[in-house]
Amino acid sequence: MKKRVFVTLKPGVLDPQGRAVHHALDGLGFDGVEDVRIGRLVELELADGVSDEKVAEMCEKLLANTVIENYRIEDAG
Amino acid sequence: MNTAVVTFPGSNCDRDMMVAIAEVFGKQPTQVWHRDTALPDRVDFIALPGGFSYGDYLRSGAMAANSPIMREVKAAAARGVPVLGVCNGFQVLAEAGLLPGALMRNAGQRFVCRDAQLKVENTQTLFTAGYEAGETITIPVAHHDGNYFADEATLDALEGDGRVVFRYAHATNGSRRDIAGIVNESGTVLGMMPHPERAIEAAHGGTDGRRLFESLARSLAEAA
Numbered sequence: 001m002k003k004r005v006f007v008t009l010k011p012g013v014l015d016p017q018g019r020a021v022h023h024a025l026d027g028l029g030f031d032g033v034e035d036v037r038i039g040r041l042v043e044l045e046l047a048d049g050v051s052d053e054k055v056a057e058m059c060e061k062l063l064a065n066t067v068i069e070n071y072r073i074e075d076a077g
Numbered sequence: 078m079n080t081a082v083v084t085f086p087g088s089n090c091d092r093d094m095m096v097a098i099a100e101v102f103g104k105q106p107t108q109v110w111h112r113d114t115a116l117p118d119r120v121d122f123i124a125l126p127g128g129f130s131y132g133d134y135l136r137s138g139a140m141a142a143n144s145p146i147m148r149e150v151k152a153a154a155a156r157g158v159p160v161l162g163v164c165n166g167f168q169v170l171a172e173a174g175l176l177p178g179a180l181m182r183n184a185g186q187r188f189v190c191r192d193a194q195l196k197v198e199n200t201q202t203l204f205t206a207g208y209e210a211g212e213t214i215t216i217p218v219a220h221h222d223g224n225y226f227a228d229e230a231t232l233d234a235l236e237g238d239g240r241v242v243f244r245y246a247h248a249t250n251g252s253r254r255d256i257a258g259i260v261n262e263s264g265t266v267l268g269m270m271p272h273p274e275r276a277i278e279a280a281h282g283g284t285d286g287r288r289l290f291e292s293l294a295r296s297l298a299e300a301a
Contacts, residue, residue, distance in 0.1 A: 013226060014251065016182045062143060065136055065172065067179040068226055 184251020
């Protein structure tokens with residue numbers, strides 16, 4: 001069983017990396033980019049029966065820092 | 078006085094920290110490894126040094142915050158044993174929940190490595206009693222992830238309780254309210270990005286960091 005965890009910065013938290021990439025895209029001539037936010041994707045290969053609650057606990061304890069980050073858990077087959 | 082310096086894989090300021098403590102306390106600290114499950118008996122002070130523990134994997138300090146020795150550090154901190162986290166040590170303390178907030182990538186994206194002027198905002202702590210109120214001191218900074226973040230309510234609470242101990246005199250890394258160092262509620266856990274252990278003797282280019290260790294040694298001797 002595979003799960004994907006997307007860790008993203010909370011709205012309102014400044015993302016210096018995203019801002020730098022935004023500038024770079026502007027510099028390459030890509031128009032219409034209004035904002036860039038960079039996050040992290042964690043792929044978990046799990047034994048059957050590991051619940052989403054358990055994965056959420058992993059996020060709370062380690063995968064995300066909930067002071068600055070949100071997380072979203074997705075099934076990935 | 079029994080002191081301990083925790084070394085994580087990737088710590089690189091642990092030896093400087095040990096030299097600073099040995100010089101000021103007059104006794105060699107015990108070097109504790111991240112996998113150890115015990116601190117020295119009757120430990121009086123614990124320091125978490127700077128560096129890049131676990132290669133800053135996941136987030137700076139995140140892996141170290143969950144290492145075996147940190148259970149003991151948390152337990153000691155709960156008993157009131159003073160803990161100092163410098164640079165990566167501050168990141169570890171924040172990740173471990175011993176201090177509020179988080180240390181993010183510097184707003185300018187660059188690694189900042191230079192002397193920083195710091196305002197000593199609270200001289201009523203174990204760590205800062207030897208400084209003058211309102212004094213500006215010079216301590217080196219060297220970090221990529223020193224941009225202190227906490228929500229407004231947390232920042233207001235920190236300010237209201239005098240828990241912002243050091244503030245950059247000049248914008249350095251994008252830190253909210255130019256915060257360079259904070260203490261926990263009981264004032265016994267200090268996290269700071271600047272490196273006081275790198276300003277111990279004249280040959281370092283300044284000695285403003287020495288008084289932090291002297292303050293602590295004196296505070297502990299008085300309490301004993």
